[in-house]
Each structure stands twice: as C-alpha cells, then as structure tokens.
Amino acid sequence: MKSLLKEAEEIMENFENTDALDAALIAAAQKIEHYEIASYGCLVTYAKLMEHQEADEILSATLNEEKETDSKLTDIPMEQANVVQ
Numbered sequence: 001m002k003s004l005l006k007e008a009e010e011i012m013e014n015f016e017n018t019d020a021l022d023a024a025l026i027a028a029a030q031k032i033e034h035y036e037i038a039s040y041g042c043l044v045t046y047a048k049l050m051e052h053q054e055a056d057e058i059l060s061a062t063l064n065e066e067k068e069t070d071s072k073l074t075d076i077p078m079e080q081a082n083v084v085q
C-alpha cells in the first residue's frame, strides 16, 4: 500500500495539471481499490471458513463498498478523463 501511495505522489509531482494527470490519478486510485478488494475478499473468505458470521457481514459490506468505489472510478474516465479532444 505504501508503494501504491508513493506512486500516486510521484504522478502528482511529474504530471502537468492536465487531463492526463486526472487519468493517471484515477488509475492510481483504482490500483489502491483493487488492492483493498483483494484484501477484503480474502478476509471474507476466512470469516466464512471460520464461521464468524458477524465478521463476514461487516467485511462483506466493506468489500462491497470498495467494489462500488472501483466502479465509480471506472465510470469517471469513461465519462470525462479519457475523452479524446
């Protein structure tokens, strides 16, 4: 996660304030979301295997929130940042 955040910082340092910067930052944010989705997905599996229903419900809710955020980040570039002018 530290490496992903460092990558986002480097993008901010190296890109001019353009649509390319927006697209690069969205991509960096999506990498973070994918990392979170993988992590919460594993934790949900472990909770199910250990039959911890409360943990399963909480972690599943968080996993769904991460997936929704990823979906929103996917929609933004399709609508705005990746538009060819």
Ligand SMILES: [Fe+2]
Pocket: 032, 033, 036, 066, 069
């Ligand atoms: Fe997230």
